[in-house]
């Protein structure tokens with residue numbers, strides 16, 4: 001399965017290199033400004049601070065003190081921003097049989113509304129820098145400034161905005177745990193479904209019985225400098241109109257340099273389990289790089305996934321686009 005997805009991923013990128021998406025992006029002066037003035041302004045400084053705060057705890061690897069403290073911090077922040085919070089505590093079994101004391105952290109707004117939008121990201125960070133060029137680092141836990149903290153930071157800033165300006169629809173924010181404890185390269189084995197353990201659990205045990213939403217948006221690695229978000233294959237397959245709407249919104253806001261209007265490969269990520277387990281059409285906004293062998297940024301699963309790689313301009317592009325979507329839908 002991974003092989004197929006990975007192959008598809010590479011092929012898609014190779015075949016896509018012939019067109020330059022940047023030509024499709026409108027110049028800021030050409031943007032059709034039928035803007036809805038009720039959309040709050042996303043504060044990238046604030047999102048950046050939430051990312052730095054998570055990273056300051058140390059790597060958020062399940063069963064560590066940093067993970068425990070950060071989990072408490074995230075729950076408190078959602079409460080502070082007026083969300084009704086739920087914490088699912090569960091022991092999940094990793095690829096190597098390690099029992100991971102895990103927490104899915106959920107914040108809900110407008111809980112009485114039937115029409116809901118689900119926003120999610122993973123909050124744990126990977127225990128292994130197994131793609132680091134230096135083999136000595138392969139068992140070193142990563143900061144996960146982009147891979148983990150960035151999506152959560154953007155969603156915390158969105159929660160802060162929602163507190164003072166409630167949108168019409170119901171909004172659920174989920175911080176999934178144990179996404180990034182998947183089988184390391186050095187294990188040299190393939191075991192199915194070892195990634196995304198928190199979302200797999202939630203998909204079978206939602207915080208609200210029969211939970212559903214109109215659509216879901218996953219933010220994964222949304223903070224790195226010059227990030228590029230292609231139309232991810234699984235998102236496209238199960239939620240094409242949502243992909244179209246989000247990418248068009250980004251383009252209209254002048255963020256076409258980040259939201260590339262080209263099909264990308266498929267990625268095994270939390271959205272896959274929310275789609276298959278709950279039947280909610282979901283998309284994944286995830287930074288990929290057609291130039292690298294694995295398809296992700298060169299910092300991916302290395303010790304360089306730290307704050308030096310985080311760029312407020314990228315956070316703004318993603319955060320403002322998502323705000324626009326939730327206030328104009």
Ligand code: AHN
Nearest residue numbers: 147180195220267268269
């Ligand atoms: C795999 O590597 C199979 N999926 C990538 C999902 C992921 C890992 N996102 C962040 N870290």
Ligand code: ZN
Nearest residue numbers: 126147180301
């Ligand atoms: Zn990762």
